[in-house]
Amino acid sequence: MTKKDIIVLLETIATYMELSLENPFKVSAYRKAAAAIETDGRSLAEIEDFSAIKGIGKGVNEVIVEYRNAGRSTVLDDLKSSVPEGLVRMLKIPTLGPKKIAKIHKELGITSMEELKEACENKEVSALSGFGAKTEENISKAIDELLTRPERYPIERIISFRTAVEDVLDDMETVRKYDVAGSGRRFKETSRDLDYIIEVTDVAEFTEKFLESPFIKDTVAQGEKKLSVTIENDMDEINVDFRFVTADEYFTTLHHFTGSKDHNVKMRQIAKSRGEKISEYGVETDGGLKTFDSEAAFFDHFGLPYIPPAMRETGEETEVDVSGIVSMDDIRGDLHMHTVYSDGAFSVREMIEACIAKGYEYMIITDHSKSLRVANGLYENRVYRQIEEIKGLRDEYPEIDIYTGTEMDILKDGTLDYPDDLLAELDYVIAAIHSSFSQTEDEIMHRLRSACENPHVRHIAHPTGRLIGRRAGYPVNVPELISMAKDTGTVLEVNANPRRLDLSSDVIRHSGLKLTVNTDAHHTAHLEFMNYGVAALQKGLIQKEDVINTFSRDAFRKFVNKGK
DNA sequence: GCCGTTTTCGGCCCGACTGTTTTCAGTCG
Incomplete structure (x- = not known):
């Protein structure tokens, strides 16, 4: 049993209570208790008395104690015997909340989405008081969509939706100013929809013109204050809301809809x-x-x-105190990038010039190592050749420190892809797992330990290997990795690529780790991903001094030269 | 169900839109 199990229990109880039409504040008390446990930095084993946590009182504590001792909850069992599971799924249908669902259940005896769909088709829903033909139609449509459309999109997909919308907004004369709000502005790893705050000279004109855009699939709501549509982009659909505001209201509205x-x-x-x-x-x-x-x-x-x-x-x-938390202005270098030597698109020189253009004071070239054949990893002789090339370029670019490095594979048996004598020749060594993702947690942890314990390995790249919304990564015991990193003086990476964001913000929060944030650029344009990584650090409330690529040029040189 | 000190009872964030009403409840963000 972990903390997560308790959190899930409390949230499940809250949802079932909601459907039982329990006092909304009581429901909210369970949700707040779950959030309080999540925020608490301690693990389950370290928490002796839950009732000492603010937001958890006598009632919720009893539920937790029972669950911890017996592995079950009488409160939840009772709720489950009175509330059918299918009603919980119905909460996902927009416009349907606990009260309407309870009514549908009570009046029509419906217990599943499928039955509800059928009832809509038989016009049984519109026959209920408080429900009309329009509601029935919307429910029916929403059920169809729920069965096809993903609930949330990963941030990478959200970026492409945004680009499609913002290209249109940028071309409209009536648009004075706009910002994305909501989870998109907060750089959440996934978002359900897009919210825009927008100031226009004429709402009617904006609405008419915008609705002519080819990506419009459906208009959900349309008013003086708000326009809500569904758009289609690359076979995917998403809801987009616009809030029309005056110049005076702009920033309070932006703040409000940015949330959380x-x-x-x-x-x-x-x-x-x-x-x-x-x-x-x-x-x-x-x-x-x-x-x-x-x-x-x-x-x-x-x-x-x-x-x-x-x-x-x-x-x-x-x-x-947020003043010490890392921001984009603090980032002075990028420590993880690729060139044409392995699978990057640009030469060493081009990457140098791109980093200079970003105002960086130092950078590290870290191409793949020999075993990663799909990425054209470098055999030893090519590493030596690249070292010579970089040394030759240093004099030409005095404005930036250019370090030699590698993103070396940790092989499946835990051995490293280059021998120590080669690693000693490099200024900086990153280690990473790119193969055998399906190993057991023990095998993976053995590999990570082997890398952390090597005196030349300074940092572990994308430590869990996850791709947001696409693959879970390999099985890592994150608390163990964190203590391993601390014990060996190894830095862990927050990979800024929006597909990865690895480590994630929730595991670095309160971790006390030394971190680094890097784009892993395979293209000069990828150097722009830094803001996603910094946002992840900010979500984790990470202080500037705990991020090594905020170091001054001199301090970073000392850090590199001193070794582990 | 939780909280608090000018409180142990009475609050718990606030407003827009929809759909159904005929003045409002429910849902959402």
Whole structure:
């Protein structure tokens, strides 16, 4: 049993209670308790008394104690015997909440999505009071979509949806200003939909023109304040909402719809304690409604520093000192990139010039090692040739320190792809797993341990091998890897490629790790991925001094030369 | 169900839109 099991239990109880039409605040108490456990940095074994955690009182604690001792929950068992499983799935249907579902269940005896679909077709739903023909049609349509459309898209896919929409917005004269809000702006790993805050000169004109776009699939809602549509892009569909705002409201609305929900709740509590009230239109103060000309000014009004969107998750961000948390301005180099020597698209020289253009003070060329044949990994002789090339280029580019390096494979038996004498010739060694993903956790941990214990290996790249929404990666015991890294002085990477974001923000939070954030660029354009990685660090509330590529040029040189 | 100190009862974030009503409940973000 882990902490996660307890969290899932409490959330499951909350959902079933919701469908039992339990007091909404009681439901929310269970959800808050689950969130409090998630936020708590300790593991299950380290938590003796759950009731000491704020948000967990006598009732929830009893549920946890029973579950911990007996592996079951009477509360949940009772709920499950009164609420059919199928009703839980129905909560995913937009416009259907607990009250409507309870009514459908009670009046029509329906217990599954399939039965609900059939009832819609038989016009039984529209016969209920409070339900009409339109509702019935929407439910029926939503069920069809739920069975085909994925619930959330990975951030990489979200970026391509955004590009499609924003290309259109950028060409419209009526558009004065817009920003994506919601989970997209917060750099969440996955998003369900896109939210835009937009200032236009004429809502009617905007709506008419935008709805002519070829990617429009459906109009969900249309009003003076809001337009909601479904768009289609590369065979995938997503909902896009636009909130029309005046210039005055812009930043309070942007803040409001950027969320997260928990962040907003926290901000409103702060406002309330000062006798003020936050809405998307501004802050109600004694002196009337106050609006702001930036989000920074909004936060400043409450005596808070600017909190970057990526950090706005649990509410904890309003209580910690965010001034020391890493930002894009702090990043002085990229330590992981490829060239044409292996599977990159650009030469060493081109990568150098691209890094200089980004204003970096240092960089490391880290091509693949010999065993990674699919990526044209370098045999020893080509490593030596690349070292010579880099040495020859250093004089030409005094504005940047160019280090020699490798992204070396950790082979399936735990041995490393290059011998120590070659590794000693390189300035910097990254190790990574690219093969035999289906090994057991023990085998994988043996490989990672072998790399961490090698005196030349400075950092482990994309430590879990996951691709967001596509593959889970190989089985890593993350807490064990973290303590291994600390014991051996090995740095762990947050890979900034939006397909990876590995390690993820949730495992680095409160980890106390030394980290590095790198793009793993295979193309000069990939150097731009840095902001995704930095956002992941910000989500983890990581301090600047814990990220080695924020070091000054001198400090980084010392770090490289000193070794482990 | 949880919390708190000017409270152990009475709050718990706030507003728009839809669909169904004929003044509003439910859902959503």
